[in-house]
Amino acid sequence: MMGADFHFRDKVQVGILGATGSVGQKLVQMLARHPWFMINALAASERSVGKKYKDCVHWLMPTLLPQELAEMEVSACQPGLPCRVVFSGLDSSVAGEIETQFAEAGYIVISNSRNHRMDPDVPLLIPEVNLSHLELIQFQQFPKGKIITNPNCSVIGLAMALKPLFDRFGLEAVHAVTMQAISGAGYPGVASLDIQDNIIPFIQSEEEKVETELLKILGKFQDGKIDPCSFKISAQCNRVPVSDGHTACVSVKLKSKATEQDLIEAWDAFSGAPEIVKLPTAPEKPLYYFHENYYPQPKLHRLIDKGMAVSIGRLRKCPLFDFKFTLLSHNTVRGAAGGAILNAEILLRQGQIFW
Amino acid sequence: MMGADFHFRDKVQVGILGATGSVGQKLVQMLARHPWFMINALAASERSVGKKYKDCVHWLMPTLLPQELAEMEVSACQPGLPCRVVFSGLDSSVAGEIETQFAEAGYIVISNSRNHRMDPDVPLLIPEVNLSHLELIQFQQFPKGKIITNPNCSVIGLAMALKPLFDRFGLEAVHAVTMQAISGAGYPGVASLDIQDNIIPFIQSEEEKVETELLKILGKFQDGKIDPCSFKISAQCNRVPVSDGHTACVSVKLKSKATEQDLIEAWDAFSGAPEIVKLPTAPEKPLYYFHENYYPQPKLHRLIDKGMAVSIGRLRKCPLFDFKFTLLSHNTVRGAAGGAILNAEILLRQGQIFW
């Protein structure tokens, strides 16, 4: 492992699969000035191949598309891209197969898609939460390539907020009702006629993802595999007219007794391993607990700590469970592009990108 | 009791307390063409007294203010109003005392405020749910007047959807997360800078109201008082950028076994007493169950059946409780002005307004 004064001679060349989609765009935006990575390939579906990126992307980011990327020619999503690492923001209808092809061709695949998340040898990685799961990639069968995934945007906040409670007090049951931002549905995604002044009380497959991914993420790596944990989860997922930031109302039943102060201390003390904290995209503090009773709020807190921290508030006793609280995480940053980039950073930092 | 061919020679003259507020305005709008009631007095706080209604109201309703009401002079909120019934949309900071004064002066007070809701001799009335509670008014100590209240806007949908489950299967526990419309906060209420593209995870005293009012509403009237029921409730209340219509994600634990089909049948079969169904403001059907998994939605369903019905959907098994589902009710109609008017209608229909 490298020291704190870690520097690279040259940036690592990366490609983005699904570069015109909304996760792809966020990856482009966040990687455009990344200190360690340099975008060397933008790949998308057939109808974009051969065009300049600016001519086939409906750019939705609130920053100008950098000139050199605007002019870059879009490639097909096939191995042969001039890079070592590919970030995948592909739609799940095609992600599974394409990502496998890239891994087989020797690429490190940093995926935000759901297809390989539950594969037994693929880490569903949140560096601050389950860094040990990264060991799984040694068991992957690709000659040189690897696949690493990050969780669904509705799961990331829960996983990070629950991790310190799970470690200190044990979890028996988790009940979560989410209020999810429209950007979570991609582009064009939710029609304005459907969501303006409205709530949609259903998101396809979302509740299932919460109820399964969380158990893997908090599971234990041993004997070359993940032993998922076994507490019960019930999720209800809603789409709300908020641009970015997923909010969740959470109730938890713990295994051991704890006070409200104990929980807040657990959250305040929570931090990733020392090598994580210094990563370019890592938050200074992964969890922020707010004592004001009207916090957290998506408009105010989704972007704190570069959009990579999870905000928590309103902890109080629950008449049915032990405690209830509210949490918030940025779905396209921490819950998608930023999470993927952080995963790539820890890989690079651990020297695994150079295998 | 009068027959089905029930007609009044003259309309009953009514007054509205707090007529310039948002509940007051909704009362004005709904009573302006009511077949049984005629607005004869508009009362508001000191700074409006003596002015024409149109000159002191910031009219927020999507219909034109009727000419005769626009020109009506606003009175003070003191007994002496030329009517027999007063509807109160007063702010809770003043409602308690003023409503008592009116009741003591012999008025029938139909209140939407929270102040007297938990008084032991005051019905917290939803005609389809607990009509028997109306007996309580015989025990009120006013010489002639009476006070009848309707529940908080976040409680009404829960009470109506849970009533048939409570009756058929018994309730052990109820967990509710609400997503409440901005109109529930009155005017000016929520600042646009606070709620546009945002969620506020806190509404003052709202969770307490859900957790207490529900037990009284579903309680049993006997021996001249209400015996509240005793299941456990946990509520988490959020403000969302929706104009009208409170949505709730509900989980329930029942006392006896039931299937999803049993619950849907219970909801479908639910109806008020026959004399309620024919009231001018009563819904044809109090509960609508939708089988489409993306329903109910505030924008589509808040106004069905004149805004007086509760919509339910997404019933499914819950890994932690027995079942979970989503419900929706119109907060300023069924949850405020419409609920109050329905209460007045049943009183009139039962002949109690002429005591």
Add this chain to the structure above:
Amino acid sequence: MMGADFHFRDKVQVGILGATGSVGQKLVQMLARHPWFMINALAASERSVGKKYKDCVHWLMPTLLPQELAEMEVSACQPGLPCRVVFSGLDSSVAGEIETQFAEAGYIVISNSRNHRMDPDVPLLIPEVNLSHLELIQFQQFPKGKIITNPNCSVIGLAMALKPLFDRFGLEAVHAVTMQAISGAGYPGVASLDIQDNIIPFIQSEEEKVETELLKILGKFQDGKIDPCSFKISAQCNRVPVSDGHTACVSVKLKSKATEQDLIEAWDAFSGAPEIVKLPTAPEKPLYYFHENYYPQPKLHRLIDKGMAVSIGRLRKCPLFDFKFTLLSHNTVRGAAGGAILNAEILLRQGQIFW
């Protein structure tokens, strides 16, 4: 012509072309309980043909889909439908040809599409504004059928508000900046990611429609054709995050001198011909002038007079033109489905549907 005690023995059977689209749905909603028309056919594109209407429509209206229409089998958009009149809410990519086929097959085509609007023998009809244009249909070359169109949703409010000014004072120039609702773009139409908390300063072909349709509408019928008027128009069209209701900021230069009071009187005096006022869908008053300086507002005024009236306010002198003012009209009611239905009503009332 029939007398004021006009009644039909039987309702006229009508069909709706493009019944699953957003204009089609509004037509279904408004015709479902129409006193003169009965929906006898719902037609849509190939992928819906043969299915029940409820199974192929993404119902967006805030009222329940009537049961008998929900179960109706969807037909193809081809002559042979069991009705005499067809309302067309077809997309302009296919409307031109299909509408012509229906007219040739003998149907009365009441179209909301743009394709035939500028045809020399097709009335671009607003009954209160240019009823004489209806004479044009005598010159249509179809053996029995006819085509009548109503204007674009961004034009209707302008045409109605300008008509009395044009008649009394003459128009030299009109400058209009519109702020148009999302429902004007159909479904799925505008993506929520594009319009939430945003303005899009461009709507394809919209400015051209304003600048051409208005001149035909206010033109004079003589010698079997419309002589368009010739004042200058400049339009700037924007999409804004409003559900329904197009607002326009208008500046006008008149031919003759007039005071603000003169204009208001012209608007107040404006009315359609007597036989129009009594039509089921006609507004009691086509134009409402508001003296409050913060009116009109889409949320408050789009639905006045069944959504069929145009609201005007803020009339004041303009340093560059003579006057400026703001107007509002409901784009899917007066500007689409309601306008079409009113056109069909006047045809029926004039006995022309039975030719």
Add this chain to the structure above:
Amino acid sequence: MMGADFHFRDKVQVGILGATGSVGQKLVQMLARHPWFMINALAASERSVGKKYKDCVHWLMPTLLPQELAEMEVSACQPGLPCRVVFSGLDSSVAGEIETQFAEAGYIVISNSRNHRMDPDVPLLIPEVNLSHLELIQFQQFPKGKIITNPNCSVIGLAMALKPLFDRFGLEAVHAVTMQAISGAGYPGVASLDIQDNIIPFIQSEEEKVETELLKILGKFQDGKIDPCSFKISAQCNRVPVSDGHTACVSVKLKSKATEQDLIEAWDAFSGAPEIVKLPTAPEKPLYYFHENYYPQPKLHRLIDKGMAVSIGRLRKCPLFDFKFTLLSHNTVRGAAGGAILNAEILLRQGQIFW
């Protein structure tokens, strides 16, 4: 004047008047990490004096309030504050007198309020547009203090976009319709019930400000005073449901002939004086012209170049004027706090803060 390698030994201590208001908060946010200024005093109205800033501010910024400012005790808005420069975000009901007091007491007052904007000896300053107006402060009668103002948020974009056209082609007439963000109204400002899904076609005094401030800003400094220019302006101002960013649809009549290309070149070539470009808060490029016809959009472009640039698009011929186009500027950054800070920076850069 100092050289390009300009550095200060110590940061200049500044105070903020009206620090709890929405402009005040934006000033706090932007000055919290300013390279040249250090906040040394936070002043607000009586009810906040003596409290910690965090306890009397309803913090609306999407970044955390820095700890040292959160704990700072709020002072009264009276001379005696430990600083040399005060930024004023005071409400106009009190700003006039308080700002005069501070100037008389020797402070440099950088004001965002409207009260002194039209004073003959007070610069209404936009550094890129009218830097020469700064000479006016030599004629101010305060012993040591000075007052400098920046324009209203609805004027700033117009002034910047029109400046190069005015200089190159001359202006005869300007017609502007604005669509203004809710943040322009301060806090609590616009009630959500008034603006959600709505447009308010009126903003108190706003049209007058556009029609007067613009003429002073583009006026010529000579003989110790500003000679305002004399073209005609007509403004129509609307409030729309957008969080930040004022959009305007503009039509212009020029004095000399020009092509669309000429205008775009004028905008592209526009830049402030060299000493302005290097100021910490100055945009790299004051004006961005977009060739995409659906740009500019508030959600995408309000924050480009730190929120300090003006975006322009949709230039085309106008049937009534010569040209029409759309512009966008960030109302609380370029149009308020950022504009004020840039004014302070140029003062400091020119050595005038040390007079």
